[in-house]
Every structure is written in structure tokens, then in C-alpha cells.
Amino acid sequence: MTAPAQTKANNTSKSLSVEDLSWSVAGRRVLDNISFGHQSGEVLGVIGPNGAGKSSLLRCLYSYLKPQQGSIQLFDKALNQYAPSELAQTLAVVLQHNQVESDANLLQWLALGRTPYRSWRASDQAQEMAIIEPLMARLDIGHLAQQSMSSLSGGERQRALIARALVQQPKLLLLDEPSNHLDIGHQIQIMQMIRSLSIGTIACLHDLNLASAYCDRLLILNQGKVHAIGTPAEVLTRDTLRHVFGVNAQISDSSPPYLKYCFPQENRAEDGGREHA
């Protein structure tokens, strides 16, 4: 696998700061006292087993869910102080489930990503195309420009969604499973592209090898709590894999570390002590 670029975090300035965040639903605490910072420009991967709270955390970060406790500062301003259009110029989100209800063709649909920047005057189409066309080329969807959104394959639609998020020209990108629906070639292409962006990214990822290869730091969530946060080499340990994910794996000494799973798994979670109540 391609070695990652050097760290993207350009300095110690924070784009996002989360303090003591908790969110409960139906009497259950799904997110429990979460605190972390995101450095400007860095790629932060959020990993953890199914149900750990990754998507819920992301939903809090783009203001869809309102945590009952804690604070979120986005570029030094409280998230709940952002007006909708200001937030759309600051954050772009790609969700895990990528259904798109639209009869528009890809190009028309991508142009809607410029809505937060449009005034009452006619939009500047030439300027919008200068933003959209290079992104279509970069995401390998230029040949689909005239095709209707409803006819795209799952992988094409996923790349279209990422392009649409970037058309917004956000300062921070939130991605929930960006490699969903993608073949391995496009998974690597997307992760490499994310690394090459000048803006920072927070991405929920299930593939720990992709996360290790392409993220500056990883935040491991387990049962709604931060289990660990640090570089892939710091947090991807055999103990964590066994206790959080319930798997046995060999971890290379290389940087970033590469995981090799042991098959068959003789000591799965039930025997290996996953941190379940």
C-alpha cells in the first residue's frame, strides 16, 4: 500500500475543539464525555466497532444532533452560533448512506453545491464550472457529467457525493465511511485525494489498514467513549485490536503500521475480553 504523505497538520491551530460532549437517546448514553481537538489540515480517522458511536459523533459535529452536554468550537466559534449558510461554507459532509433523490444530471446536481455562495443575482456559471470541472476529473466522474444521478452506480454516486462536498469549498470535510461502495482502486484514490487536500478531514473508517495508511491520527471510539487518540503507530496495538474490535492481528513495525489478521480467529471477542459490560 502507498505510504502516506508526511503529516498534514500544518501547525497547532485547531479547526475543531470538542469538550466533554455527551449525547443520549431513549435513555441511553451513546456518546459519553468525548473530548478531542482537530488540528488545521490534519486527516483524523475515527475508528471503532459497529455501534461505537462514530456516526453519532459526526452528526453532532455538523449540528444535526444536539448534544445534551459539552461544547463544540468550530474555528474558534461555538458551533451553535453558526448560521446555516455560514456553516455550509465551513463544513461539508458526506454521509454513510448515499442515496440521492434527484432527477438532475450529475453536472446540474454538483452545481447545487454552490448554493451557499449564490446571491440573489444570477450565478456566475463560468466561475462555478472552473470549480466543478477539475473536481469531476479528480474524482474520475467527468465522463458522467450528463448522466442522471439516479442512474449512477453505487461507487460513481459515492465519488459524486465527495465531489459535491468539495464543490462547497469547505474548510473542514466530514466523511462517514468514504470508501463505502468503492472498489479497492477507487478507495485508495479517494484516500490519496483526501490526503492531498489543503483542508482538514475527519473521516469514520472501518478499514483499519486504510485508516493507518492515510490518517495523521486516529481516534478510537468504543461504547461511546474515547478509547485512545494518537498516531496510527501509537494507537493500533494488539491489545486494542483484541479488546476493542475482538480480533487477533499481527502489526508490522513499519510506519505506518500494517495489520495482518490471523485466520481463523481462535480467540474472538467473547474469549478475548472485548470491553463489553
Ligand SMILES: Nc1ncnc2c1ncn2[C@@H]1O[C@H](COP(=O)(O)OP(=O)(O)OP(=O)(O)O)[C@@H](O)[C@H]1O
Ligand atoms: N436515534 C437513535 N435512536 C436510538 N438509538 C440510536 C439512535 N442513533 C444511534 N443510536 C444507537 O447508538 C449506537 C451508536 O450508533 P452509531 O450509528 O453512532 O454507531 P457507529 O459507530 O457509527 O456504527 P456503525 O459502525 O455500525 O456504522 C447504536 O447502538 C445505535 O443503535
